Amino acid sequence: MFTFRDNTTLHRAVRTFWDAEKTVAAYCHGVAALVDCTPADGVPLVAGRTVTGFSDTEEDYGDRAAGVRIMPWRAEGALRERGANYISAGLFKHFAVRDGRLVTGQQQYSGRKVAQAVIAAVGA
Numbered sequence: 001m002f003t004f005r006d007n008t009t010l011h012r013a014v015r016t017f018w019d020a021e022k023t024v025a026a027y028c029h030g031v032a033a034l035v036d037c038t039p040a041d042g043v044p045l046v047a048g049r050t051v052t053g054f055s056d057t058e059e060d061y062g063d064r065a066a067g068v069r070i071m072p073w074r075a076e077g078a079l080r081e082r083g084a085n086y087i088s089a090g091l092f093k094h095f096a097v098r099d100g101r102l103v104t105g106q107q108q109y110s111g112r113k114v115a116q117a118v119i120a121a122v123g124a
Protein backbone atom coordinates (compact mmCIF):
# COMPACT_ATOMS: atom_id res chain seq x y z
CA MET A 1 0.00 0.00 0.00
CA PHE A 2 2.83 2.36 0.81
CA THR A 3 4.34 2.13 -2.68
CA PHE A 4 1.51 0.95 -4.96
CA ARG A 5 -0.46 4.18 -5.28
CA ASP A 6 2.37 6.23 -6.80
CA ASN A 7 4.04 3.38 -8.69
CA THR A 8 3.91 4.38 -12.37
CA THR A 9 5.49 1.08 -13.46
CA LEU A 10 2.71 -0.84 -11.72
CA HIS A 11 0.07 1.49 -13.16
CA ARG A 12 1.50 0.91 -16.64
CA ALA A 13 1.25 -2.88 -16.15
CA VAL A 14 -2.36 -2.66 -14.91
CA ARG A 15 -3.24 -0.24 -17.74
CA THR A 16 -1.66 -2.59 -20.31
CA PHE A 17 -3.79 -5.49 -19.06
CA TRP A 18 -6.95 -3.37 -18.90
CA ASP A 19 -6.49 -1.77 -22.32
CA ALA A 20 -5.88 -5.26 -23.78
CA GLU A 21 -9.26 -6.28 -22.32
CA LYS A 22 -7.74 -8.71 -19.85
CA THR A 23 -8.98 -9.31 -16.30
CA VAL A 24 -7.45 -7.13 -13.60
CA ALA A 25 -7.57 -8.26 -9.97
CA ALA A 26 -6.36 -6.93 -6.62
CA TYR A 27 -7.31 -7.43 -3.02
CA CYS A 28 -6.76 -6.14 0.49
CA HIS A 29 -4.35 -3.19 0.44
CA GLY A 30 -3.30 -4.21 -3.09
CA VAL A 31 -6.25 -2.20 -4.41
CA ALA A 32 -4.01 0.79 -3.77
CA ALA A 33 -2.55 0.04 -7.21
CA LEU A 34 -5.95 0.79 -8.77
CA VAL A 35 -6.68 4.12 -7.08
CA ASP A 36 -4.67 6.37 -9.40
CA CYS A 37 -4.55 4.05 -12.41
CA THR A 38 -6.03 5.61 -15.53
CA PRO A 39 -6.47 3.55 -18.73
CA ALA A 40 -6.11 4.97 -22.24
CA ASP A 41 -9.59 6.55 -22.12
CA GLY A 42 -8.37 8.94 -19.40
CA VAL A 43 -11.04 7.93 -16.86
CA PRO A 44 -9.87 6.46 -13.53
CA LEU A 45 -10.07 2.66 -13.77
CA VAL A 46 -12.36 2.43 -10.74
CA ALA A 47 -14.73 5.26 -11.73
CA GLY A 48 -18.29 3.98 -11.91
CA ARG A 49 -17.26 0.45 -10.97
CA THR A 50 -18.22 -1.55 -7.89
CA VAL A 51 -15.12 -2.48 -5.91
CA THR A 52 -13.96 -3.51 -2.48
CA GLY A 53 -10.68 -3.52 -0.56
CA PHE A 54 -9.47 -3.15 3.01
CA SER A 55 -12.31 -1.20 4.64
CA ASP A 56 -12.26 1.81 6.94
CA THR A 57 -13.86 -0.41 9.61
CA GLU A 58 -10.94 -2.84 9.35
CA GLU A 59 -8.45 0.04 9.40
CA ASP A 60 -10.10 1.39 12.55
CA TYR A 61 -9.89 -2.05 14.16
CA GLY A 62 -6.18 -2.32 13.35
CA ASP A 63 -5.48 1.21 14.56
CA ARG A 64 -7.22 0.53 17.88
CA ALA A 65 -5.32 -2.74 18.34
CA ALA A 66 -1.97 -1.06 17.63
CA GLY A 67 -2.74 2.15 19.47
CA VAL A 68 -1.59 4.24 16.50
CA ARG A 69 -2.74 5.08 12.99
CA ILE A 70 -1.06 2.43 10.85
CA MET A 71 -1.72 3.38 7.24
CA PRO A 72 -0.84 6.76 5.73
CA TRP A 73 -4.17 6.84 3.81
CA ARG A 74 -7.18 4.59 3.40
CA ALA A 75 -8.20 2.65 0.35
CA GLU A 76 -11.96 2.93 0.88
CA GLY A 77 -12.01 6.73 0.86
CA ALA A 78 -9.51 7.01 -1.99
CA LEU A 79 -11.54 4.62 -4.16
CA ARG A 80 -14.72 6.58 -3.45
CA GLU A 81 -12.92 9.84 -4.34
CA ARG A 82 -12.13 8.35 -7.77
CA GLY A 83 -15.81 7.60 -8.34
CA ALA A 84 -15.89 3.94 -7.33
CA ASN A 85 -18.94 2.33 -5.77
CA TYR A 86 -17.10 0.89 -2.75
CA ILE A 87 -18.85 -1.91 -0.84
CA SER A 88 -17.78 -4.29 1.93
CA ALA A 89 -19.17 -7.31 3.74
CA GLY A 90 -18.23 -6.29 7.29
CA LEU A 91 -15.27 -6.69 9.57
CA PHE A 92 -12.85 -9.33 8.21
CA LYS A 93 -15.43 -11.18 6.11
CA HIS A 94 -14.47 -13.28 3.07
CA PHE A 95 -15.64 -11.04 0.23
CA ALA A 96 -14.88 -10.31 -3.42
CA VAL A 97 -16.58 -8.22 -6.08
CA ARG A 98 -16.49 -8.71 -9.82
CA ASP A 99 -17.46 -5.80 -12.02
CA GLY A 100 -16.87 -7.02 -15.54
CA ARG A 101 -13.14 -7.59 -15.96
CA LEU A 102 -12.28 -5.93 -12.65
CA VAL A 103 -12.08 -8.19 -9.59
CA THR A 104 -11.38 -6.87 -6.09
CA GLY A 105 -11.29 -8.54 -2.69
CA GLN A 106 -11.86 -7.02 0.71
CA GLN A 107 -8.87 -8.27 2.69
CA GLN A 108 -6.44 -11.11 3.36
CA TYR A 109 -9.20 -13.64 4.02
CA SER A 110 -10.72 -12.99 0.59
CA GLY A 111 -8.07 -14.65 -1.58
CA ARG A 112 -10.15 -17.72 -2.40
CA LYS A 113 -13.16 -15.62 -3.39
CA VAL A 114 -10.94 -13.39 -5.55
CA ALA A 115 -9.49 -16.46 -7.29
CA GLN A 116 -12.98 -17.84 -7.93
CA ALA A 117 -14.10 -14.50 -9.39
CA VAL A 118 -11.02 -14.32 -11.64
CA ILE A 119 -11.71 -17.86 -12.90
CA ALA A 120 -15.28 -16.85 -13.68
CA ALA A 121 -14.10 -13.66 -15.40
CA VAL A 122 -11.69 -15.47 -17.71
CA GLY A 123 -14.29 -18.14 -18.46
CA ALA A 124 -12.26 -21.11 -17.27
